[in-house]
Structure formats: structure tokens, C-alpha cells
Amino acid sequence: xxxxxxxxxxxxxxxxxxxxxxxxxxxxxxxxxxxxxxxxxxxxxxxxxxxxxxxxxxxxxxxxxxxxxxxxxxxxxxx
Numbered sequence: 452x453x454x455x456x457x458x459x460x461x462x463x464x465x466x467x468x469x470x471x472x473x474x475x476x477x478x479x480x481x482x483x484x485x486x487x488x489x490x491x492x493x494x495x496x497x498x499x500x501x502x503x504x505x506x507x508x509x510x511x512x513x514x515x516x517x518x519x520x521x522x523x524x525x526x527x528x529x530x
Contacts, residue, residue, distance in 0.1 A: 455524050457481060462525040463506060469521055476510035478525055485516055 483505035489498040502519045
């Protein structure tokens with residue numbers, strides 16, 4: 452079974468179940484690791500930082516920050 456752990460340089464895609472909500476190209480390349488720190492919350496609400504990847508999508512020349520749990524690694528198998 453292939454390793455599905457994501458590292459910088461890997462090809463990734465948004466998980467299938469999220470693609471109906473988010474219109475993104477089919478695949479991107481992980482270029483960095485970061486954390487999203489929520490800041491625009493009402494005073495009585497608190498949210499933990501979100502571990503994320505910075506992903507470059509060459510099809511539309513765009514770079515986006517996407518939470519780690521929203522992505523899956525694209526694994527290419529040699530036969």
C-alpha cells in the first residue's frame with residue numbers, strides 16, 4: 452500500500468466529498484506548511500489554529516492555503 456502522508460513537493464487534490472463545495476483545479480503541488488489562525492470571531496467564541504498546507508495550482512496559476520484534513524495525496528503507481 453502506498454504512503455499517503457503528505458510532504459512538501461507532493462501532488463495533492465481536495466478530498467472528493469469537499470469538491471462539490473469548493474471549485475478548485477484537479478490537482479496542486481504542496482509548496483509549504485503553515486497554520487491558519489482564526490481572528491474574526493465574536494468575543495465569546497474561540498477556535499484553535501488550523502494546521503494547513505500552502506498549495507500551488509498550476510492550472511490557474513494560483514496559490515492557496517488549505518487545511519491539511521481537506522487534502523488527499525495523489526499517488527502515482529508504476530506498473
